[in-house]
Amino acid sequence: MRVSKGPRFSWHDHRLAPSGAHGRFAIPVQVDGRPGVIAGTFVRVPRPAIWPWLVGAGVFAVAVASLARRAPLRVPLVVVLGAAAGAAALTATIAFAVRDRPGGGVGWAAIGTAAAVAAALAVPLLRLRGRRRATAAGVTGAVAAAVALSALPVFWHGIVVSALPARRVRGRLRRRRRRRSSVAPAGARRVRRLAALGLVAVAAAGCGGGSSTPATPTIPAARVTKVIDFAPGGSVAAGKPATISFRIQQADGSPLTKFRRGPGPHTGVHLIYVRDDLSTIIHHHPPLGGRGKIVDHVTFPAPGPYRLVIDVYPASCPGSATPAVPGAPAGTCNFQLFERVRVAGAYSPRPLPPTSKAQKDGGCRFTLDGAANLTAVVAQLVHMTVTCAGKPATFQTYYGALAHAIFFRKGSLDYFHTHVCEPGASGCTSFLGATRVTGRSATPGKLTVGVLVPVAGTWRLFLQVEVGGHILTAPFTLHVK
Numbered sequence: 001m002r003v004s005k006g007p008r009f010s011w012h013d014h015r016l017a018p019s020g021a022h023g024r025f026a027i028p029v030q031v032d033g034r035p036g037v038i039a040g041t042f043v044r045v046p047r048p049a050i051w052p053w054l055v056g057a058g059v060f061a062v063a064v065a066s067l068a069r070r071a072p073l074r075v076p077l078v079v080v081l082g083a084a085a086g087a088a089a090l091t092a093t094i095a096f097a098v099r100d101r102p103g104g105g106v107g108w109a110a111i112g113t114a115a116a117v118a119a120a121l122a123v124p125l126l127r128l129r130g131r132r133r134a135t136a137a138g139v140t141g142a143v144a145a146a147v148a149l150s151a152l153p154v155f156w157h158g159i160v161v162s163a164l165p166a167r168r169v170r171g172r173l174r175r176r177r178r179r180r181s182s183v184a185p186a187g188a189r190r191v192r193r194l195a196a197l198g199l200v201a202v203a204a205a206g207c208g209g210g211s212s213t214p215a216t217p218t219i220p221a222a223r224v225t226k227v228i229d230f231a232p233g234g235s236v237a238a239g240k241p242a243t244i245s246f247r248i249q250q251a252d253g254s255p256l257t258k259f260r261r262g263p264g265p266h267t268g269v270h271l272i273y274v275r276d277d278l279s280t281i282i283h284h285h286p287p288l289g290g291r292g293k294i295v296d297h298v299t300f301p302a303p304g305p306y307r308l309v310i311d312v313y314p315a316s317c318p319g320s321a322t323p324a325v326p327g328a329p330a331g332t333c334n335f336q337l338f339e340r341v342r343v344a345g346a347y348s349p350r351p352l353p354p355t356s357k358a359q360k361d362g363g364c365r366f367t368l369d370g371a372a373n374l375t376a377v378v379a380q381l382v383h384m385t386v387t388c389a390g391k392p393a394t395f396q397t398y399y400g401a402l403a404h405a406i407f408f409r410k411g412s413l414d415y416f417h418t419h420v421c422e423p424g425a426s427g428c429t430s431f432l433g434a435t436r437v438t439g440r441s442a443t444p445g446k447l448t449v450g451v452l453v454p455v456a457g458t459w460r461l462f463l464q465v466e467v468g469g470h471i472l473t474a475p476f477t478l479h480v481k
């Protein structure tokens with residue numbers, strides 16, 4: 001039985017508990033039409049000791065009895081005990097309604113009924129005085145006892161799903177297991193202990209509707225953030241302006257309409273078109289006005305297949321659909337989506353030029369230093385000297401940065417992107433997992449560029465700067481070990 005709505009798929013299953021102290025379980029599933037299996041190990045944990053509970057109950061009973069012998073304390077004692085029992089029953093009812101519905105979701109009707117009964121009992125308890133107040137407390141206690149008795153089967157249950165953080169619960173159990181050598185069957189009394197805290201929910205094996213024929217759960221394809229309404233559907237012409245448009249649909253089905261703003265290059269949506277042979281890139285920042293529809297006008301210089309990288313910085317990181325950039329400041333989200341564009345005409349892939357130390361574009365000369373020993377996943381800095389007409393170049397801020405270093409891997413077209421910002425600028429660091437890199441430029445004509453790529457191979461670095469109002473692109477071939 002499926003017990004969840006929305007992007008999660010959970011179900012009620014009776015096959016998780018093999019007999020014995022521990023054993024393997026394997027549940028066949030169909031995920032997006034493909035057969036799979038969810039397997040694991042089921043370990044029964046020893047019962048917790050009963051004596052602390054007996055001792056606690058004994059101490060409590062003695063304390064209540066000794067207090068009850070003093071006549072002036074009897075009424076306050078009954079009131080306190082009745083109110084405490086009522087509060088405990090309410091907590092337990094809410095905990096069960098929130099975490100233990102066989103059909104999933106939250107039992108709002110049970111919570112509403114419990115709250116109404118609690119309010120009806122609380123009013124006389126607060127308003128009345130003397131013996132009548134004690135009677136009200138007695139009624140509250142009796143109702144609480146009835147509620148507790150109805151929840152009693154929880155103690156017969158072999159499996160407990162705890163609402164406490166897994167690490168804390170498992171840590172406790174591991175310590176307990178280390179202390180005891182023997183393994184007793186089923187941890188029913190562990191249930192009691194957690195249930196007493198009102199923090200437990202019970203699931204699976206044996207509850208809610210008897211045994212059913214084991215079925216193969218059919219799990220639909222995961223919902224993901226994706227590009228929709230991508231146009232054009234067919235090929236475009238080389239040398240003529242083409243219009244590219246699309247929307248980004250989030251995992252919950254809603255369109256992505258809000259993007260990160262502010263200084264620095266990590267904002268909005270970057271579109272990078274790269275020809276499959278890495279001979280050409282086009283880097284655009286389209287406007288982000290029209291309710292999620294992104295439109296870009298682009299002229300492709302030569303025919304052939306292009307990969308389009310859609311590098312997205314959403315305004316917020318909702319749920320798990322757009323994971324936060326690991327290691328980045330909280331709230332920085334980034335993900336990439338990919339599309340293909342076919343530019344009509346004969347395509348003859350150009351071989352990748354060999355490694356070079358110098359490149360020219362727009363009358364400027366780019367000299368690369370320190371790129372001989374590059375390693376994947378390691379942040380390294382290389383040095384770029386840019387001279388235009390023999391003088392050090394003055395870099396202008398272009399798309400939030402003084403320089404953009406765009407990396408594409410030969411063959412797979414894997415992508416990474418780092419930046420060089422003005423001294424003191426924020427939001428210029430690039431992250432790959434927990435590894436980070438920030439470029440620098442302290443003097444005109446000099447750039448310290450961060451190199452950080454996810455896998456080894458032959459990579460093409462496209463260094464982009466703006467000098468004198470012109471965007472210059474210097475491509476370098478890099479070998480990364």
Ligand SMILES: [Cu+2]
Nearest residue numbers: 265404417419
């Ligand atoms: Cu950039």
